[in-house]
Amino acid sequence: MSTKYPQHLLKLIAFFKLFPGVGGKTAERFAFSLLDWKSEQTQDFGKLLAQLPQMVQYCEECGCLKGEENCFFCNNPLRETGTLCLVASVKDVFAFEQTRTFSGLYHVLGGLLSPLEGLDPESLSLEKLKKRILEKEIKEVILALDSTVEGDTTALYIKQFFSSLPLKLSRLAFGLPLGSNLDFIDGGTLARALGGRQSF
Amino acid sequence: MSTKYPQHLLKLIAFFKLFPGVGGKTAERFAFSLLDWKSEQTQDFGKLLAQLPQMVQYCEECGCLKGEENCFFCNNPLRETGTLCLVASVKDVFAFEQTRTFSGLYHVLGGLLSPLEGLDPESLSLEKLKKRILEKEIKEVILALDSTVEGDTTALYIKQFFSSLPLKLSRLAFGLPLGSNLDFIDGGTLARALGGRQSF
Numbered sequence: 401m402s403t404k405y406p407q408h409l410l411k412l413i414a415f416f417k418l419f420p421g422v423g424g425k426t427a428e429r430f431a432f433s434l435l436d437w438k439s440e441q442t443q444d445f446g447k448l449l450a451q452l453p454q455m456v457q458y459c460e461e462c463g464c465l466k467g468e469e470n471c472f473f474c475n476n477p478l479r480e481t482g483t484l485c486l487v488a489s490v491k492d493v494f495a496f497e498q499t500r501t502f503s504g505l506y507h508v509l510g511g512l513l514s515p516l517e518g519l520d521p522e523s524l525s526l527e528k529l530k531k532r533i534l535e536k537e538i539k540e541v542i543l544a545l546d547s548t549v550e551g552d553t554t555a556l557y558i559k560q561f562f563s564s565l566p567l568k569l570s571r572l573a574f575g576l577p578l579g580s581n582l583d584f585i586d587g588g589t590l591a592r593a594l595g596g597r598q599s600f
Numbered sequence: 601m602s603t604k605y606p607q608h609l610l611k612l613i614a615f616f617k618l619f620p621g622v623g624g625k626t627a628e629r630f631a632f633s634l635l636d637w638k639s640e641q642t643q644d645f646g647k648l649l650a651q652l653p654q655m656v657q658y659c660e661e662c663g664c665l666k667g668e669e670n671c672f673f674c675n676n677p678l679r680e681t682g683t684l685c686l687v688a689s690v691k692d693v694f695a696f697e698q699t700r701t702f703s704g705l706y707h708v709l710g711g712l713l714s715p716l717e718g719l720d721p722e723s724l725s726l727e728k729l730k731k732r733i734l735e736k737e738i739k740e741v742i743l744a745l746d747s748t749v750e751g752d753t754t755a756l757y758i759k760q761f762f763s764s765l766p767l768k769l770s771r772l773a774f775g776l777p778l779g780s781n782l783d784f785i786d787g788g789t790l791a792r793a794l795g796g797r798q799s800f
Contacts (some may be wrong), residue, residue: 405665405667405672405697406655406656406665406666406667406668407667408648408651408652408655408656408667409652409656409665409667411648412645412648412649415644415645415648418633419629419630419633420629420630420633421626421629426621428691428694429619429620429621429691430619430620432689432690432691432694433618433619433620434652435652435656435665437618439653439654442649442650442652442653443649443650443653444615445612445615445649445650446646446647446648446649446650446651446652447646447650448608448611448612448615448646449612449634449642449643449645449646449649450642450643450646450647450650451608451646452608452609452612452634452635452639452642452646453639453642453643454639455606455608456606456609456635465605465609465635466606467605467606467607467608467609472605489632490635491628491629491632494605494628494632497605
């Protein structure tokens with residue numbers, strides 16, 4: 401194997417395998433497709449990648465991504481400061497912003513409580529969040545966490561942790577996803593949708 | 601959208617969308633997964649990519665990929681020079697070498713005849729191949745082309761083109777793929793497998 405293929409290409413394939421959901425075959429396909437690119441394009445892509453760690457960083461206050469400028473959310477007069485949306489990862493911020501229905505602040509937890517993955521309450525740095533809530537005079541915290549066991553556990557823990565604060569805690573609604581047929585909805589979701597029914 | 605996310609990340613996502621089979625969601629997932637990499641790792645990957653056009657090139661003689669060294673196949677005393685395997689793309693060379701059952705030479709056509717995609721006989725540069733066959737005294741050319749309309753057309757065209765040369769032309773066998781159930785084999789394949797049956 402070793403000398404037949406350019407080492408360079410084999411190394412690239414190994415890197416592509418690190419991406420989520422990419423196995424050996426797909427990694428090969430990606431590497432070979434690069435050979436059809438214009439060389440300037442490949443070089444631009446490579447430079448962008450190499451600069452990524454310097455150019456994109458996490459905001460120290462809210463944990464969102466920021467470029468060379470300041471964080472878009474913190475200290476932005478156009479954002480409502482009374483409401484804070486608590487999410488597990490930066491990718492969730494991306495998802496919420498695409499809905500264009502929320503204009504408050506965000507706070508990225510960086511994970512959910514999961515004993516199996518070694519994520520305990522200390523690793524979520526909730527003390528930092530508490531300090532932020534008090535300083536910014538946040539009135540409502542929306543728990544926008546996954547509807548999984550880890551999400552539920554984290555939501556309950558946070559509820560207890562913040563029980564002493566004069567704070568409104570809310571959680572995303574559970575129910576039918578849009579465009580779904582009732583036949584395909586699992587019993588748990590259906591029960592939650594029934595329990596949370598609204599007057600119409 | 602523009603300033604909320606670091607421009608840098610948006611540009612990277614646009615590049616990831618250029619890979620085969622990668623849509624918007626997957627491209628986002630790839631870009632976000634890079635943020636979890638160590639910064640040295642991201643930089644190494646970026647540098648490798650940027651160097652790719654210089655480091656990996658096509659051999660002028662056979663069309664296979666070569667690194668900084670000479671082509672592994674051409675002028676290698678360990679390869680049999682009497683047999684030449686004709687493939688459509690460099691990726692096919694990769695596939696054959698992994699079987700470890702062929703030790704002859706390769707020739708990469710760079711495509712198959714396809715009027716729809718604008719690939720006519722001139723673009724396959726068969727004259728160059730003819731010259732190579734005569735110079736290297738090749739005795740057998742194995743047509744290792746796809747079993748598609750384009751592959752069949754190209755094989756027939758090459759047969760006519762080389763009809764004047766004292767050359768053995770062969771084509772890969774058609775039949776059942778290994779591990780297949782007869783119920784799931786299409787009629788065409790079954791007819792070819794029957795026609796090409798071998799004494800047992």
